[in-house]
Amino acid sequence: MAIVTSKEMFQKAYEGGYAIGAFNVNNMEIIQGITEAAQEVSAPLILQVSAGARKYAKHAYLMKLIEAAIEDTGLPICVHLDHGDSFEICKSCIDGGFSSVMIDGSHHSFEDNIALTKKVVEYAHDHGVVVEGELGRLAGVEDDVNVSDEDASYTRPEEVEEFVTRTGVDSLAIAIGTSHGAYKFKPGQKPQLRFDILEEVGKRLPNFPIVLHGASSVIPKYVDIINANGGSMPDAIGIPEDMLRQAASMAVCKINIDSDLRLALTAGIREHFMQHPDHFDPRQYLSPARANIKELVKHKLINVLGCDGKAF
Ligand code: G3H
Ligand code: 13P
Numbered sequence: 001m002a003i004v005t006s007k008e009m010f011q012k013a014y015e016g017g018y019a020i021g022a023f024n025v026n027n028m029e030i031i032q033g034i035t036e037a038a039q040e041v042s043a044p045l046i047l048q049v050s051a052g053a054r055k056y057a058k059h060a061y062l063m064k065l066i067e068a069a070i071e072d073t074g075l076p077i078c079v080h081l082d083h084g085d086s087f088e089i090c091k092s093c094i095d096g097g098f099s100s101v102m103i104d105g106s107h108h109s110f111e112d113n114i115a116l117t118k119k120v121v122e123y124a125h126d127h128g129v130v131v132e133g134e135l136g137r138l139a140g141v142e143d144d145v146n147v148s149d150e151d152a153s154y155t156r157p158e159e160v161e162e163f164v165t166r167t168g169v170d171s172l173a174i175a176i177g178t179s180h181g182a183y184k185f186k187p188g189q190k191p192q193l194r195f196d197i198l199e200e201v202g203k204r205l206p207n208f209p210i211v212l213h214g215a216s217s218v219i220p221k222y223v224d225i226i227n228a229n230g231g232s233m234p235d236a237i238g239i240p241e242d243m244l245r246q247a248a249s250m251a252v253c254k255i256n257i258d259s260d261l262r263l264a265l266t267a268g269i270r271e272h273f274m275q276h277p278d279h280f281d282p283r284q285y286l287s288p289a290r291a292n293i294k295e296l297v298k299h300k301l302i303n304v305l306g307c308d309g310k311a312f
């Protein structure tokens with residue numbers, strides 16, 4: 001099996017009322033935990049790499065690790081650039097073997113977002129690569145960019161047809177109230193998503209895959225383990241799983257998850273060191289961290305995304 005695009009995955013997900021998990025990867029243990037989980041439940045996968053992940057692990061290392069995971073599991077895996085902010089980074093990932101890129105022009109004006117996205121689409125499609133665009137702005141922290149609640153804005157459904165038609169994007173990320181990071185809602189605040197916007201976007205773009213960023217549930221079990229083992233995370237509230245299932249049954253075909261992976265990994269390491277303060281072999285503390293990633297991803301694939309059994 002070679003690296004695949006998300007085209008066929010999204011078509012089947014749209015028709016089947018489920019979503020593909022797009023998991024952020026930074027190192028070998030994370031890639032192994034995710035891909036072993038997907039192999040056990042026969043799920044298709046998108047592994048996504050941010051600019052920060054490329055800087056941390058280097059493009060070539062991540063590509064080789066993902067190629068190894070494909071060889072090891074035989075799964076269809078799409079390799080995606082998460083939040084590309086320029087034509088240059090998208091081109092570099094396309095030239096370097098990715099099958100999908102996101103050009104995130106959501107911080108630009110509507111016209112500038114269209115111009116930048118169109119330029120990326122032209123280059124990507126010439127090379128057999130698919131493109132995700134974004135309309136609307138999520139709150140939260142990604143890399144060095146911190147978008148405050150005041151600067152965040154919901155997607156305007158009346159803009160989506162023009163954006164998709166003029167850019168030629170293959171999928172569209174929209175803002176309906178999710179946000180990046182572990183602190184999505186204020187303590188005491190009831191999580192709410194604008195399903196009315198998603199529904200309206202779905203009507204205006206029939207049979208077109210929609211993407212949900214900032215979709216970690218911030219699973220309390222892992223926050224509790226972190227805090228019971230020397231951590232001090234304040235109240236963290238994520239997106240309830242039933243809301244993600246509802247989105248997956250609608251036009252959402254790709255659900256992005258990073259923070260939950262970070263929490264599961266960190267919980268595994270903290271718990272291990274509290275139990276074994278004398279350990280210093282990385283294999284000893286990274287094994288339970290990798291096992292936590294695997295358990296978490298299996299849960300997501302089966303109970304949240306509904307893409308188990310859909311690999312082939
Ligand atoms: O949406 C952002 C992802 O969680 C990636 O985070 O830019 O810190 O690697 P990062
Ligand atoms: P979370 O921070 O909710 O995991 O979102 C990740 C994401 O959207 C990556 O693009």
Ligand code: ZN
Binds near residue numbers: 083
């Ligand atoms: Zn994102």
